[in-house]
Amino acid sequence: MNTVLVTSTGESTGKTAITLALGVLAKERGLDVGYMKPKGTRLQSSTGKTLDEDPMLARELLDIDAEMHQLEPVVYSPTFIQGAVRGKENAEELSEVISHHFEDISAGKDLMLVEGGGSYRTGGIVDLTDGDVANLLDAEVVLVADYQHPSDLDDVVAAVEDIGPDRLAGVVFNRVSDASYDELETEVAPFLEARGVPVLGVVPTEKDLAGVTVEELANELGADFATDAPTDAFVERFLVGAMGGDAALRYFRRTKNAAVITGGDRANIQRAALEAPGVKCIILTGGHRPVGAVIGKAEEKGVPVLLVNGDTLSVTDRAEDIVSTGRTRDERTVNRMRDLLYEHADIDAIIGNIKPSGDGGAADDDE
Numbered sequence: 001m002n003t004v005l006v007t008s009t010g011e012s013t014g015k016t017a018i019t020l021a022l023g024v025l026a027k028e029r030g031l032d033v034g035y036m037k038p039k040g041t042r043l044q045s046s047t048g049k050t051l052d053e054d055p056m057l058a059r060e061l062l063d064i065d066a067e068m069h070q071l072e073p074v075v076y077s078p079t080f081i082q083g084a085v086r087g088k089e090n091a092e093e094l095s096e097v098i099s100h101h102f103e104d105i106s107a108g109k110d111l112m113l114v115e116g117g118g119s120y121r122t123g124g125i126v127d128l129t130d131g132d133v134a135n136l137l138d139a140e141v142v143l144v145a146d147y148q149h150p151s152d153l154d155d156v157v158a159a160v161e162d163i164g165p166d167r168l169a170g171v172v173f174n175r176v177s178d179a180s181y182d183e184l185e186t187e188v189a190p191f192l193e194a195r196g197v198p199v200l201g202v203v204p205t206e207k208d209l210a211g212v213t214v215e216e217l218a219n220e221l222g223a224d225f226a227t228d229a230p231t232d233a234f235v236e237r238f239l240v241g242a243m244g245g246d247a248a249l250r251y252f253r254r255t256k257n258a259a260v261i262t263g264g265d266r267a268n269i270q271r272a273a274l275e276a277p278g279v280k281c282i283i284l285t286g287g288h289r290p291v292g293a294v295i296g297k298a299e300e301k302g303v304p305v306l307l308v309n310g311d312t313l314s315v316t317d318r319a320e321d322i323v324s325t326g327r328t329r330d331e332r333t334v335n336r337m338r339d340l341l342y343e344h345a346d347i348d349a350i351i352g353n354i355k356p357s358g359d360g361g362a363a364d365d366d367e
Contacts, residue, residue, distance in 0.1 A: 001354040005129035007116035009155040013144045014056045014174040014203075014337070016042075019115045021337035023062045025347055026111050030356040034109040035064050038098045038133055039117040040072040054115060061334055070101040074128070083197025084125050091127040091358065093289070094240065095136055098128075102137055110278055110357050114139055120159045131163045140169040147173045147180055151345065152187065160197055170198030172345055175205045176289055183218040201345025203303050206336060212323055214281045214304050220322045223306035226289060227298045233280040235259045238313060241269035252276035261316050264307065274301055281305070283319065285312045310360060 002047040023033045040052030053069035058064055063070065074094055075081070104110045107141050114131035114137060116122070123129050134141050141163050145156050160168055171192065176184055181204060189199040212220070215231035225231075234257055237262050241248050241262030248274040252260060256278035262269040264284035273279045274297050281304045284290060290298075290305060298305045341347065 001106060001107070001112060001362055003112040003137055004142060004351060005114040005115060005134045005137070006138040006142045006144060006161070007120040007132060007159070007189050009119060009146070009159050010117045010142040013146050015144050016115060017333050017337040017340065018144055018174065019113050019174065020061055020334045021341050022059055022112050022351055023051060024060070024334060024338045025087055025342065026351050027062065032108060032357060033062055033108040034106050034112045035115070036102055036105060036112065037070065037115040039074045039123050039128060041076045041117045041122060048098065057330070061331060067103045070105050073097045073101050076123065081125065089126055094126055094128060098133070099136060108357070111351055112356060113359055117141040120162055131167065134163065134167045137169070139152055140235055141167045142169050143171045145171055145173055145183055145186065147176055150188070156192070156197070168197065169350060170200035172201040172203065173199070174203045174259065176202055177205050198276060198349070200349050203339065203344045217281070217319065217322060218231065218306050221283070221306065221308050221318060223283065223308045224294055226284070226307050227303070227306040229299055229302050230306040231304050235280050236323065238316055240316055241266060248272040249275055259319065263312060264290060267291055267294055270294045271297070272324050275297055276302055279303065283308055283315065284313045285310055
C-alpha cells in the first residue's frame with residue numbers, strides 16, 4: 001500500500017481539491033482508495049462539535065466506508081487549541097488515536113490519501129505537524145504551493161526542510177498565472193530540482209476554480225436578493241464603496257470579477273458600480289433596500305443586488321473568508337481539478353506505479 005500525505009505551504013492553496021482529484025484518478029485505475037484527514041480544520045463552529053467538511057466530501061466522492069470520527073480523529077478547533085495550551089491534550093495519546101484509526105481504514109487499500117491541516121505547520125502545539133503525521137503514518141508527502149513571485153520560494157524551501165527530503169515526493173504548484181507559468185517551468189523548477197526538490201506539477205489558474213458564484217456567495221452570507229438577475233457569474237475579489245461617486249467609478253473600472261460592498265443607503269456608490277463592467281454583483285449592508293431606480297438599472301444590466309444584515313466591515317471580512325477558504329469545493333471542483341492534474345502533473349510519481357490488489361498486488365516502484 002502507498003500512503004500519500006498532501007500538505008501545503010499555506011491555507012487555501014487548493015489542497016482539498018488536489019487530494020480528492022488524486023483519489024478520483026486512482027479509482028479510475030482500479031485502485032481501492034482510502035482517505036483520512038487527521039486534523040479537522042475546516043470547521044463551521046469553534047465548539048469542536050461540528051465536523052470538517054472535507055472528509056464529508058471525500059466520503060461521498062470516493063465511496064469511503066468509514067465513520068467521520070475515523071476520517072477525522074482530531075477536531076482542531078479553537079476549543080481544542082485552548083485545551084492543548086492549558087495542558088489538557090496529550091500528544092502521545094493523540095498520535096495513538098490517529099494511528100489506530102488509520103490502521104482500521106487503510107486495511108485492504110491500495111492507496112491511502114491523507115490530507116494535511118491548514119498548512120504544513122498546523123498541529124505543532126501537539127507535535128502533529130504534517131511532517132510529524134507523515135512520519136507517524138509512513139507517508140510520502142506532496143507539497144502544494146502557490147507561486148506569484150520568486151520570494152514565494154522561501155515558503156517552499158522552509159516547508160521542504162520541515163518535512164524532510166526523505167519524506168518529500170515533490171511539489172505541485174497550483175493556480176499558476178499565465179504571466180508566471182513560463183518562469184516556473186524554465187527557471188524555478190530547475191532551481192528546485194538542483195536542490196533535490198522534484199516539481200511534480202505546474203497547474204495553471206482556472207477561472208472556474210478561482211472564486212465563488214454569486215449564488216454560492218449569497219447562500220454563504222445568508223443574503224436576500226433585491227433583483228431578478230442571473231447569479232452564475234464568478235466573484236474573485238471585493239471592493240468596498242466608501243468614497244464619492246466619481247472616485248468610485250474610476251476605482252471600480254480598474255477591476256474585474258468583483259463584488260462591490262457598500263451601505264444600502266449609498267445610492268451614488270451603487271450607481272457607479274453598475275457602470276463598471278467588472279462588477280458582477282453589489283452587496284448592500286445594514287439591512288437597507290436600494291431605491292427603485294437602482295433596482296431597475298441593476299436588472300437592466302443583469303447585475304444581482306444582495307441584501308445583507310451587518311456593517312460593511314464585518315460583511316467584507318465574511319465575504320473574503322468565503323472566497324479564501326474555497327466554499328466552492330464540490331464534485332464539479334474536484335472533477336475539474338482531476339482534468340488539470342491529468343494534463344499538468346506527473347500522476348505516476350505522485351500516487352505511485354501500483355496495480356490494483358485484485359490484479360496481483362502492488363507493483364515495484366521500478367516497474
